[in-house]
Amino acid sequence: MKLQEIELRRIRLPLVAPFRTSFGVEHERDILLVKATTDAAEGWGECVAGSEPLYSSEHADGAHQVIRDHLLPRLAGVAEDLTAARVAPALAGVKGHAMAKAALELAVLDAELREHGMPLASYLGAVRDQVPAGVSVGIAGSVPELLDTVGGYLADGYPRIKLKIEPGWDVEPVRAVRERFGDVLLQVDANAAYTLADAPTLARLDPFDLLLIEQPLPEDDLRGHAALARKLRTPVCLDESIISARAAADAIALGACAIVNVKAGRVGGFLEARRVHDVCVANGVPVWCGGMLETGIGRAANLALAALPGFTLPGDTSASARYWRRELITEPFVLEPPGVVSVPVGPGLGVTVDPEFLEEITVSVERRRVDR
Ligand code: OSB
Ligand code: MG
Numbered sequence: 001m002k003l004q005e006i007e008l009r010r011i012r013l014p015l016v017a018p019f020r021t022s023f024g025v026e027h028e029r030d031i032l033l034v035k036a037t038t039d040a041a042e043g044w045g046e047c048v049a050g051s052e053p054l055y056s057s058e059h060a061d062g063a064h065q066v067i068r069d070h071l072l073p074r075l076a077g078v079a080e081d082l083t084a085a086r087v088a089p090a091l092a093g094v095k096g097h098a099m100a101k102a103a104l105e106l107a108v109l110d111a112e113l114r115e116h117g118m119p120l121a122s123y124l125g126a127v128r129d130q131v132p133a134g135v136s137v138g139i140a141g142s143v144p145e146l147l148d149t150v151g152g153y154l155a156d157g158y159p160r161i162k163l164k165i166e167p168g169w170d171v172e173p174v175r176a177v178r179e180r181f182g183d184v185l186l187q188v189d190a191n192a193a194y195t196l197a198d199a200p201t202l203a204r205l206d207p208f209d210l211l212l213i214e215q216p217l218p219e220d221d222l223r224g225h226a227a228l229a230r231k232l233r234t235p236v237c238l239d240e241s242i243i244s245a246r247a248a249a250d251a252i253a254l255g256a257c258a259i260v261n262v263k264a265g266r267v268g269g270f271l272e273a274r275r276v277h278d279v280c281v282a283n284g285v286p287v288w289c290g291g292m293l294e295t296g297i298g299r300a301a302n303l304a305l306a307a308l309p310g311f312t313l314p315g316d317t318s319a320s321a322r323y324w325r326r327e328l329i330t331e332p333f334v335l336e337p338p339g340v341v342s343v344p345v346g347p348g349l350g351v352t353v354d355p356e357f358l359e360e361i362t363v364s365v366e367r368r369r370v371d372r
């Protein structure tokens with residue numbers, strides 16, 4: 001297929017409620033969408049970078065500039081005969097910028113699959129048509145407020161709860177949720193907020209039978225995670241540290257994690273995300289699908305990934321209503337009994353993007369011809 005044009009569209013969308021983590025609080029998302037136009041079809045990608053570089057080194061403005069000034073010229077070199085598999089090799093000279101690369105690759109992949117009438121889930125090797133839903137719960141203002149929020153999600157039907165933690169907000173909230181809600185599937189995510197010296201505090205989470213503790217230590221501290229894992233009964237899961245399939249292999253070999261959170265944006269795209277999955281499966285390490293507060297575009301792709309055989313734990317694959325008061329970019333994803341979300345079945349992402357709604361929330365649009 002011939003790539004003709006890339007559109008870079010910035011949108012703003014308010015979250016249903018502020019989302020607080022150890023690295024900051026978000027009230028609305030500032031999102032970069034990528035549209036690829038080819039001679040055969042159009043495809044969409046969503047960049048998961050936040051408005052500030054707080055989760056990782058990437059942010060939306062940076063990704064936008066990197067795509068425009070550094071990735072598109074390289075993609076233009078292969079535009080004449082493009083497939084999604086050729087995107088990452090063409091961009092490999094640019095170091096880092098995984099989220100920018102992933103957004104571009106997804107737009108090309110969506111166009112390619114729409115041309116061939118193939119759903120993304122089938123292309124990736126999915127074995128399920130529904131995936132269990134989990135919900136990521138931000139740091140609350142107080143324990144009673146947290147219990148209200150968690151109670152609401154359980155009433156909605158979410159089968160798995162993930163609590164964001166940070167020093168000073170860990171043992172007490174976890175104890176409170178366990179005591180109030182019994183043996184619900186429960187896990188925590190620290191977003192790198194602790195040090196190895198906090199091991200005694202984190203060991204106090206052991207009695208609560210958590211599924212896992214996600215990314216307690218800094219991104220580059222694999223040895224620290226291995227040392228911490230030896231001190232905890234709760235399995236250690238890595239998110240930020242797993243930047244590639246090779247990083248996953250290293251982390252597993254070092255004993256730094258027993259479980260892996262897979263996010264395509266963090267590893268440079270869905271093709272690398274599948275390789276992370278494959279490395280983990282080969283090592284007997286369970287994986288689950290992370291999220292980055294995506295709109296329906298990114299969420300559709302995450303659901304396809306989460307349907308692969310190694311995704312044996314519920315992911316941060318929530319319904320659209322958990323994120324947005326009004327998100328009509330695509331058809332909404334809904335939570336269905338018994339706590340699952342359906343994997344899209346149509347070609348490519350399997351969702352239809354509504355251009356009128358998109359216009360309503362658009363802040364800027366930039367189009368670049370790539371066929372010159
Ligand atoms: O660490 O998993 C994370 C959101 C933004 C950035 C990082 C993370 C998250 C989440 C939300 O936990 C997951 C979701 O529901 O999309
Ligand atoms: Mg995380």
